[in-house]
Amino acid sequence: MAVLLYGKPVVEEIERRLMPEIDELKARHGTTPSLVVVQVGDDPASTRYVGRKIQSCERLGMRAQHVLLRSDIGPAALRNEVARIGASKDVHGVLVQLPLPRQIEDPDASGGADPIDKFDVLDAIPPEKDVDGIAAGTVAELYRARTRRLTFLPSTALAVKRLMDYYRIETRGKRAVVIGRNDITSKPIMLMLGGRICDASVTWLHRHVSKDIQEEALAKADIVVTAVGRADYRITREMLKPGVVFIDVATRVTESGKLVGDADFEPVSEIASAITPVPGGVGPITVAALMENTVRAARFAAGAGGLGYTFHQGPAQP
Numbered sequence: 001m002a003v004l005l006y007g008k009p010v011v012e013e014i015e016r017r018l019m020p021e022i023d024e025l026k027a028r029h030g031t032t033p034s035l036v037v038v039q040v041g042d043d044p045a046s047t048r049y050v051g052r053k054i055q056s057c058e059r060l061g062m063r064a065q066h067v068l069l070r071s072d073i074g075p076a077a078l079r080n081e082v083a084r085i086g087a088s089k090d091v092h093g094v095l096v097q098l099p100l101p102r103q104i105e106d107p108d109a110s111g112g113a114d115p116i117d118k119f120d121v122l123d124a125i126p127p128e129k130d131v132d133g134i135a136a137g138t139v140a141e142l143y144r145a146r147t148r149r150l151t152f153l154p155s156t157a158l159a160v161k162r163l164m165d166y167y168r169i170e171t172r173g174k175r176a177v178v179i180g181r182n183d184i185t186s187k188p189i190m191l192m193l194g195g196r197i198c199d200a201s202v203t204w205l206h207r208h209v210s211k212d213i214q215e216e217a218l219a220k221a222d223i224v225v226t227a228v229g230r231a232d233y234r235i236t237r238e239m240l241k242p243g244v245v246f247i248d249v250a251t252r253v254t255e256s257g258k259l260v261g262d263a264d265f266e267p268v269s270e271i272a273s274a275i276t277p278v279p280g281g282v283g284p285i286t287v288a289a290l291m292e293n294t295v296r297a298a299r300f301a302a303g304a305g306g307l308g309y310t311f312h313q314g315p316a317q318p
């Protein structure tokens, strides 16, 4: 039976570390960390995630602002709005909730004449405020994977790293499979696992990889990190190697309103050595990791913080 990799103790440890940093920023620098979340359109799932982020900021004594824009905004107007928000001295972190409406995500497919796309919007976030780790300059640092020089590790990747460290999951030299290639979830996780941060051997799977090839890779994997979240996608016990560490990033709401990941949870937990529950696994840590990145951004603004992340194995010693 697998060890359940609960998010809660990891969240508590991150928050325990952040609280004195927030107090110090306020007391010594007169700075209250502040995050702006830009949401375009009112997709209910996005509204729910944004709500969690804002609540978490407020609970930790930070400032949060939710900017809700109409779904028919054009890419150039959105880029200008993001640049305007990013220019404010009082804003330390800027996050553009994804996905964006179709005309901005994929202007070619939607027949839009505007040459400006999603990445131009994201690149308008100033690098020292890019708490999602998505703009061009920040991505380059992840590509280079120098832990000591990283500006922002995207919050889902940071969440997976903090989770693996807390539960002492060894990655060096292991066979890992990462499924999905979203720019803020699986792609950074793939770079992190295979890069110098985790030193694993990574196989990257996505929609265009045949079932055979996917099954072959999964059957050999020591670690699986998956973020697909589709009703027609399910990873079953038979597909996995006994003893696998299964990190389920996906969160999908079923027709009956249940939140599920990509794993067929009960049977997979019988053969895995460790597995994240959904809900209560990676999701809450992602929010805490975003809080960590917002505090980093406030420290950059106050001239109180350097580049790089510190990682340590296991729970922090009291």
Ligand SMILES: NC(=O)C1=CN([C@@H]2O[C@H](COP(=O)(O)OP(=O)(O)OC[C@H]3O[C@@H](n4cnc5c(N)ncnc54)[C@H](OP(=O)(O)O)[C@@H]3O)[C@@H](O)[C@H]2O)C=CC1
Residues within 6 Å of the ligand: 156, 159, 179, 180, 181, 182, 183, 185, 186, 205, 206, 207, 208, 227, 228, 229, 230, 233, 249, 250, 251, 252, 282, 283, 284, 286, 287
């Ligand atoms: N817990 C957390 O912290 C977070 C959870 N999520 C959750 O993760 C899930 C994915 O989100 P996100 O990454 O944003 O979504 P995307 O839709 O961007 O990514 C899904 C990925 O799955 C791939 N895919 C689709 N079908 C298959 C298939 N049959 N076999 C292999 N790969 C496939 C797609 O491939 P292709 O590239 O070819 O399209 C795509 O890369 C969602 O459930 C979301 O809610 C997301 C962010 C954070």
Ligand SMILES: Nc1nc(=O)c2c([nH]1)NC[C@@H]1CN(c3ccc(C(=O)N[C@@H](CCC(=O)O)C(=O)O)cc3)C=[N+]21
Residues within 6 Å of the ligand: 048, 049, 052, 095, 096, 097, 098, 099, 132, 155, 156, 184, 251, 259, 278, 279, 280, 281, 282, 283, 284, 286, 287
């Ligand atoms: N720019 C951007 N940055 C993101 O980080 C980002 C995004 N866009 N778009 C959407 C995804 C999704 N995401 C989640 C955050 C928290 C939970 C979370 O807290 N999940 C809880 C349950 C939440 C619930 O009850 O619905 C759990 O798994 O236990 C899940 C998913 C961040 N995302």
